Amino acid sequence: MSERPVPASWIEEVRSRLAAPAPRRLAPGEQREAAVLVPLFVDAGELWTLLTRRAEHLAKHRGQVAFAGGGLELGEDAWTGALREAEEELGLPRESVLVLGQLDEVEAPTGYRIVPCVGAVPSQLQLTPDPGEIAEVYRVPLRALADPRLVEDRRIVFNGVPRQVRVYHFGAIQIWGVTARIVQALLARLGMPMSDPGDEPS
DSSP states (O other), rough: OOTTTOOOTHHHHHHHHHHHSOOOOOOSOOOOOEEEEEEEEEEEEEEEEEEEEEOOOOSSSSSOOSSSEEOOOTTTOOOHHHHHHHHHHHHOOGGGGGEEOOOOOOOTTTEEEEEEEEEETTTTTOOOOOOTTTEEEEEHHHHHHTTTGGGEEEEEEETTTTEEEEEEEEEEEOHHHHHHHHHHHHHHHHTOOOOOOOOOOO
């Protein structure tokens, strides 16, 4: 999809790519269930997504770049939780999101198991981010995330263990950890893959 303008039927193409093979789910465990919304929209013939920078005063993942989302409430499924969180954090009306599909479930070292829910949103949607949770919202073209010149595989030591982490650079922001793994999975599903970054902390 990155080599030509996004077709008018992009919604059906993305749905097809997300449907097969079916997204993987983690084995049952102790982690808390969570979900994030991965919004997609078309602008100037390209696919874009929305990312946020979390507020600095938050207890977990403060200041990190992430998709809107969080832990599921009692009785919620992944889509219900992702849409609720996006509405709370971004002011994104849940009725404005068209369901496209899901990506592989990912595990975060903070004790969450996260289902990324991919949805289409209007390109000119006006958002009202909650300043208590969101410091900034970024519109990011997927083409930039698939550009190898903007991708870094960095060697770090995390909890005493050497690891290789993938970092996506876009302007002044850096996307890493679980969010980078979700971005990588999305690009692979859409035919814009990068090489395997290995095991990454969040």
